[in-house]
Amino acid sequence: MVQQLSAQDAQFVYFQSGDTHTHIMGIYIYDPSTAPGGKVRFRDIVQHVERRMHTSPVFRRKLLRLPFDLDHPYWVEDEHFDLEAHISHARLPEPGDWRQLCIQVARHFSRPMDMGRPLWDIYVIEGLDRIPGLPSGSYALLHRVHHSAIDGTAGALMFAALSDSDAKGTAAIPLPETPAKVEKAPKAEELIQRAIVAAMAAPINLLNASLEALPKMAGALQERLANPDSASFQGIPVTRFNAPVSPHKMFDAVSFPLAEVSAIRKLIDGATINDVVLAICGGALRDYLLSHGELPEQSLVAIAPINARASKSDTVSHGNNLSAMTLPLFSNIADPVERLRAIRGYTANAKEAKTGLSARIMTDLSKHIPGATLAGVARLMASPSMAPLQANLLISNVPGPQIPLYMNGARLAGQFAMGPLANKLGLFISVLSYNGSINFSITSERVMLPDIAALKDAFTRSFEALSALAAKRTAPKARSRKAARP
Numbered sequence: 457m458v459q460q461l462s463a464q465d466a467q468f469v470y471f472q473s474g475d476t477h478t479h480i481m482g483i484y485i486y487d488p489s490t491a492p493g494g495k496v497r498f499r500d501i502v503q504h505v506e507r508r509m510h511t512s513p514v515f516r517r518k519l520l521r522l523p524f525d526l527d528h529p530y531w532v533e534d535e536h537f538d539l540e541a542h543i544s545h546a547r548l549p550e551p552g553d554w555r556q557l558c559i560q561v562a563r564h565f566s567r568p569m570d571m572g573r574p575l576w577d578i579y580v581i582e583g584l585d586r587i588p589g590l591p592s593g594s595y596a597l598l599h600r601v602h603h604s605a606i607d608g609t610a611g612a613l614m615f616a617a618l619s620d621s622d623a624k625g626t627a628a629i630p631l632p633e634t635p636a637k638v639e640k641a642p643k644a645e646e647l648i649q650r651a652i653v654a655a656m657a658a659p660i661n662l663l664n665a666s667l668e669a670l671p672k673m674a675g676a677l678q679e680r681l682a683n684p685d686s687a688s689f690q691g692i693p694v695t696r697f698n699a700p701v702s703p704h705k706m707f708d709a710v711s712f713p714l715a716e717v718s719a720i721r722k723l724i725d726g727a728t729i730n731d732v733v734l735a736i737c738g739g740a741l742r743d744y745l746l747s748h749g750e751l752p753e754q755s756l757v758a759i760a761p762i763n764a765r766a767s768k769s770d771t772v773s774h775g776n777n778l779s780a781m782t783l784p785l786f787s788n789i790a791d792p793v794e795r796l797r798a799i800r801g802y803t804a805n806a807k808e809a810k811t812g813l814s815a816r817i818m819t820d821l822s823k824h825i826p827g828a829t830l831a832g833v834a835r836l837m838a839s840p841s842m843a844p845l846q847a848n849l850l851i852s853n854v855p856g857p858q859i860p861l862y863m864n865g866a867r868l869a870g871q872f873a874m875g876p877l878a879n880k881l882g883l884f885i886s887v888l889s890y891n892g893s894i895n896f897s898i899t900s901e902r903v904m905l906p907d908i909a910a911l912k913d914a915f916t917r918s919f920e921a922l923s924a925l926a927a928k929r930t931a932p933k934a935r936s937r938k939a940a941r942p
Contacts, residue, residue, distance in 0.1 A: 458639040459531045461519075461604060466528040468604040468876075469519065471838045472571070475703050476878050479575070480608070481565050481600040482615060483709075483872040483897070484863075485584070489591050490623045491865030498545050500864045501580060501597070504618070506539055510635035511617035514605045517638045518574050522647060525832075529604075532641040534574050542576060548583035557584060557596060558908075562707040564598055565874045565899075575602035590869060597863075603876060608854045609763045619861040619868070628861055693752035695745065695848050696904050697883040700840035704902040708912045709872040711895045712919050714858075720926045723793050727800045729894075732922070733853050733887050734758070734803075735796040736896070738785030739918030741849075744911045745787075755784040759847040759881075782847055792921045843879035850875060850883070856890040872897040 461469070468478040488496045509515040518534040548556045564579050579598040584590055599615065606614060619628040692698075720735075721727040738756065745751040762779040786798040836842045852875060861868040872895050875884035884899040896915050898908060905911060 458642050461528045461531065463528065465604045468602065469521070469529060469571075470525070470835060471878070472568075473835075473838055474568070475701055475840075476838055476876065477566075477568055477703070478604070478876045479565075479569050479600050479602045480606075480611060480876065481561075481598055481874045482611065483561055483707075483874070484597045484599065484615075484868055485590065485870045485872075486595055486597065486863065486866040487591055487869045488593050488595070488864075488866040490862065490867045492623075495593060496595070496864045496866050498580060501578070502540065502543050504864050505543065505578065508618050508631070509539070511631055512614050513636035513638045514574070514576060514601065514614065516574060516636075519571060519604075520641050527647070530642070530647075531638070533638040535640075537574065542574065543578045543580070545580035545582065548581060551586050552583045553586040554588075555909075557581065557587065558707050558709075561596070561598060561874070562705050565600070565707065566703055566705045568703075569600065569602055571602075575605050576600060594869065595866075607763075608761065608852055612854055612856065616857070616861075619863055621859065621861065623862050623865040623867070625862075625865070628857075691754060692757045692845055692847060693754040694845065695752065695756065696748075696750060697848055697900070698845055698880045699882060699904065700843075700879045701877045701882045701901045702903060705874070705877070706900045706902055706905050706908045707874055707898065708908045709895055709897040710912050710915050711870065711893045712923075714889055714892050714894045716923045716926070717894050717919070719930070720796070720922045723922070723926055723929065724797050724800050726804060727796060728803075730853055731796060731800045731803055733894075734760075734783070734785055734799050734851065735792065735922065736915065736918045737849075737851055737885055738787045738789075738795055738799070739792055739921065740911065740914040741785065742787040742790070743914040743917055747910070747914075751787070753788060755789075756787040756848040757782060757784055758849050758851045760851050760853070792918070793925060796922070838879060840879045843881075845880055847881065848883070849885060850881065851885045851887065853887040854889075856888050858889070858891055860891050870895065874899045877901060 472478050486496070488494060513531070516534055516537050517531040520530045520532045522529070546560070548560060550556075560581055569575055569577070577600050579600075581596040581598065584594040584596060585592050587594070601611060601614070613629075616629045617627075617631060620626055621628045717732055717736075718729060720732045721729060724731070737758070741756055742751060760781050760783065762781055783799075783802055786795045786802075789795040789798055837844060852873075854873075856871065868890070870893070871888055871890050873886035873888055874897060875886050877884055877899060882901055882904045886897040886899065888895050888897070898905075898911060898915075900908060900911075
């Protein structure tokens with residue numbers, strides 16, 4: 457049976473515009489010294505992708521949109537698929553350093569995707585010869601996929617299927633034996649009939665979904681009334697990131713040892729790595745905005761996507777299954793430990809923050825809104841003048857493998873990511889952990905964040921402040937143990 461996009465998937469299509477692009481991109485940096493002969497050729501990468509294309513239907517399917525968006529689009533086979541049209545390469549200009557790589561990464565991300573063919577591409581960048589810690593011949597692989605096709609969890613799985621667990625080419629995860637199935641486009645009369653049936657059923661389904669959601673909403677309200685201090689915050693302040701966005705995106709990133717981030721948790725009982733991530737973000741943004749005289753009295757507010765899959769086994773190589781929570785970063789608290797304590801208190805006590813209840817209810821209701829209506833609302837909400845003030849930024853935290861990965865024998869030295877921006881939501885922090893490190897990637901745009909390196913440095917200072925306090929707290933215990941030895 458031909459697959460139709462869910463309402464959540466379709467919204468990423470409807471939100472797409474000239475200035476707001478709703479694709480995501482992984483940035484993977486490879487060290488070819490582990491490959492046979494110490495080198496990987498561009499055609500080796502193309503051949504490797506071709507051998508693994510059977511692992512996901514995303515590679516060969518494209519969108520089929522109905523006139524006037526009468527119903528949600530469908531995924532159909534691209535009968536004219538050409539692999540080499542999706543994979544290209546270039547070389548960094550001199551000096552081939554980190555800054556030049558960030559510029560090329562941002563430029564590629566800023567280009568709109570061709571919505572008339574399969575919604576992915578790979579861009580290989582060579583010439584990373586002056587980036588500290590990388591040997592000569594290292595290269596980056598930029599993998600873009602439209603958000604209508606995958607979310608962060610599905611994207612990680614899709615990349616894992618392209619990766620190996622060793623330099624010999626052993627697949628990192630079990631691969632399917634049969635190719636992923638992609639359906640041909642249905643006949644026009646079938647599409648029209650489906651659209652009519654969906655439109656007729658929508659009012660009844662929406663009413664039933666609303667009645668089903670009422671007890672959940674009442675329970676959430678009761679929880680808020682019972683815990684007013686821990687489960688609420690006072691509005692959303694307006695910052696430089698809450699303005700219309702341009703097509704010109706910016707990128708930078710910084711990495712920290714995962715063990716040190718984990719050690720910071722011990723500063724506050726019960727704190728999680730995600731709490732520490734939020735505290736680092738809150739401290740960095742406080743530092744950056746304070747240096748520009750723009751720090752609001754109210755705390756900055758972030759939207760954090762939540763993987764809504766029922767279990768770890770509930771994973772597919774395509775589609776979205778997301779909820780979200782809205783939470784304060786307590787950027788109005790100067791002391792880093794007190795900021796972490798406040799974040800832990802909020803995430804531990806606000807049930808709807810942990811479950812993303814409000815976003816989940818909205819997602820459930822949107823399933824029953826007709827395609828044309830949902831598309832029209834999405835276009836209005838995405839416009840510069842009508843976009844609502846939802847939050848100050850987005851923060852996505854996706855745990856990754858803690859073992860080295862390979863492709864074509866080359867070792868993956870680091871991975872980063874860029875996420876989509878929206879009007880009045882012009883900052884996206886993507887957090888990925890991999891092989892002992894945790895990487896904070898910054899996506900913004902040229903007018904909002906012309907000095908993106910300054911924000912990256914603020915992330916370093918925020919992390920170092922917390923790490924130093926964690927080390928100071930454990931140091932006396934280490935000295936006492938040492939002194940007790942005979």
